[in-house]
Amino acid sequence: MPKTVDARGRSCPEPVIMTKDAIESNPNEPIRVLVDAHVAVENITRFATGKGYKVNVEEKGEEYTLNIRK
Amino acid sequence: MGDKRKMFIYGGIIGLIGAILLKFGNPGNMGICVACFYRDIAGALGLHRAEIVQYIRPEIIGFIFGAFLISVVKGDFKSRGGSSPLIRFFLGFFLVIGALVFLGCPLRLILRLGNGDLNAITGLLGYLVGIFIGVQFLKKGYTLGRSTDQPKISGYVMPIVAVALLLLLIAKPEFIFFSAEGPGSMRAPILLSLVLGMIVGIVLQKSRICTAGAFRDVILIKDYHFFWGILGILVVNFIANIILNFDAFKLGFEGQPVAHADHLWNIIGMVLTGICSVLLGGCPVRQTILASEGDADAGITVLGITVGAAFAHNFGLASSPKGVTNNGKIAVIIGIIVVLIIAYSVVKEANKARNQKKESVKNA
Numbered sequence: 001m002p003k004t005v006d007a008r009g010r011s012c013p014e015p016v017i018m019t020k021d022a023i024e025s026n027p028n029e030p031i032r033v034l035v036d037a038h039v040a041v042e043n044i045t046r047f048a049t050g051k052g053y054k055v056n057v058e059e060k061g062e063e064y065t066l067n068i069r070k
Numbered sequence: 071m072g073d074k075r076k077m078f079i080y081g082g083i084i085g086l087i088g089a090i091l092l093k094f095g096n097p098g099n100m101g102i103c104v105a106c107f108y109r110d111i112a113g114a115l116g117l118h119r120a121e122i123v124q125y126i127r128p129e130i131i132g133f134i135f136g137a138f139l140i141s142v143v144k145g146d147f148k149s150r151g152g153s154s155p156l157i158r159f160f161l162g163f164f165l166v167i168g169a170l171v172f173l174g175c176p177l178r179l180i181l182r183l184g185n186g187d188l189n190a191i192t193g194l195l196g197y198l199v200g201i202f203i204g205v206q207f208l209k210k211g212y213t214l215g216r217s218t219d220q221p222k223i224s225g226y227v228m229p230i231v232a233v234a235l236l237l238l239l240i241a242k243p244e245f246i247f248f249s250a251e252g253p254g255s256m257r258a259p260i261l262l263s264l265v266l267g268m269i270v271g272i273v274l275q276k277s278r279i280c281t282a283g284a285f286r287d288v289i290l291i292k293d294y295h296f297f298w299g300i301l302g303i304l305v306v307n308f309i310a311n312i313i314l315n316f317d318a319f320k321l322g323f324e325g326q327p328v329a330h331a332d333h334l335w336n337i338i339g340m341v342l343t344g345i346c347s348v349l350l351g352g353c354p355v356r357q358t359i360l361a362s363e364g365d366a367d368a369g370i371t372v373l374g375i376t377v378g379a380a381f382a383h384n385f386g387l388a389s390s391p392k393g394v395t396n397n398g399k400i401a402v403i404i405g406i407i408v409v410l411i412i413a414y415s416v417v418k419e420a421n422k423a424r425n426q427k428k429e430s431v432k433n434a
Binding site for chain 1: 144145146148150153208209213214215216217218278280283286287290291293295351352367
């Protein structure tokens with residue numbers, strides 16, 4: 001089970017900062033980020049791909065799960 | 071199309087519309103100014119009685135309609151709220167006081183620069199300092215807490231308020247005040263302002279451009295995505311002004327329209343606006359867009375901005391081309407102290423909670 005970051009309900013830019021902290025503490029481990037706004041999906045995806053990670057987004061109703069790995 | 075180019079074009083549309091609204095009658099270098107426009111609306115509703123700045127600005131109504139409609143179409147609309155509403159109210163309140171001491175929201179700052187007003191450079195310097203200070207709190211764990219789902223009707227409040235404002239603008243009952251002279255009397259035609267405002271609302275909702283977010287992301291995560299949008303606003307506004315408003319273009323510090331050249335207070339005023347914008351997660355125009363897509367926290371912020379603008383004129387805090395007032399200076403200093411106390415307390419508490427969580431994990 002990858003480490004999960006729950007950034008649901010967090011306003012901009014907190015989801016990105018939480019993702020950044022999680023990536024930096026374990027750069028090689030895959031992480032899972034939960035968010036509930038599309039703007040957070042866009043921001044995190046842009047940040048993580050910019051750092052050379054692969055991002056896969058699953059959409060479930062109004063919530064999104066981002067799977068981020070090297 | 072490349073990401074940067076797309077952002078530049080989105081920003082460019084805003085810059086172009088700023089120049090068009092100036093051409094068609096909005097006050098000097100004020101094609102768009104979110105702080106000034108809420109101030110004018112507060113005045114029109116009689117919340118302050120500064121007779122030269124009272125008008126229901128159709129642009130604001132347009133921003134709300136545009137952002138609301140596109141967010142519904144795109145599926146971004148969601149009724150949410152409950153993340154420290156009272157703190158947000160006061161951050162909005164002080165944000166606009168800083169902006170009205172400088173004389174403009176961050177978006178007008180860019181438009182002022184695009185028409186040669188070099189005081190915008192000192193203002194920008196202050197804004198960047200404010201953003202830098204705000205980012206330090208973000209790095210230390212600043213958060214206003216989670217928002218949660220709210221009743222659907224909550225999300226419709228802002229669009230309904232916009233409809234009400236539009237009706238008041240058209241009907242103009244006698245309890246509504248419209249300036250006969252001064253900046254409040256300078257207006258582009260209603261329909262043009264409304265339609266261009268809607269386009270601005272759509273573009274800003276789609277692109278998510280935010281003047282604070284742009285610089286914040288550069289400082290925080292070295293991401294230039296939104297910065298390209300800001301550059302687009304500036305460059306296209308500059309070019310459009312040269313073409314459309316050549317007579318009004320003036321390079322320099324002195325004698326700029328609806329501006330003053332008190333460098334120190336231009337800086338300090340925008341420091342306050344910068345800190346508040348980062349602590350709120352977005353500048354005034356971004357707050358307006360978020361409020362229109364169902365975010366009640368942003369809606370409360372907009373109310374704080376409107377009330378703050380009313381206070382700014384009731385208490386003589388707002389500057390004028392004559393310069394900064396003593397009351398304005400005192401209010402800005404109080405504002406900076408208050409928002410720093412808020413940010414510090416939030417960070418302290420967040421870290422305490424985080425350490426406790428770590429402890430309990432260790433002990434488990």
